[in-house]
Each structure stands twice: as structure tokens, then as C-alpha cells.
Amino acid sequence: FTAVAGEGYFADTTSSAFTATLPSSASIGNEISFVDYAGTFDSNNLTIGRNSHNIQGAASDLVVNTERAAFTLVYVDSTQGWLLKNN
16 A cells, blocks of 8 residues: 555554555655554564655665564655654
């Protein structure tokens, strides 16, 4: 699915891993939050698809494989892209 800025998601990967794609257009200060609903990111990863924006300054998707992870991404600029606000 494509995530929407300003929203939070309880991601349930109990059945299988999946990808949440970041918005294609982002503005400075946009935030999106994710929570490992069932504590299964370690066995079924959540992938955050970058959708042409960097994540943590890198041109690659973010794979979350930490059980019970909860985090917020905030968009800062075209160079760094989406940065972790908390983890």
C-alpha cells in the first residue's frame, strides 16, 4: 500500500512480509509512523519503499526486521529524504 503523510499505521506482518510505499511527493515536515502490531517484524519484515526519495540519505528501501519496532519518518529535504525521528 502507499502510506499517506500525517498518518500512523499498525503494520501486521503475522501472515507475510509486505511493503509500505512512501508518498511520491513529500513536503518538508511530513511525518508517517509505523508500529509492529503483532511483534512479527523479525520473522516477516516490513519494507518501507522509498518511492524515489532517499531514506536516511541513501537511495535504498528500508527493511525493518526488529520485533516490536515503532518509529516515525519525517521528510527533511531532497538530499537526506526521510529521516528516522525516533526508533
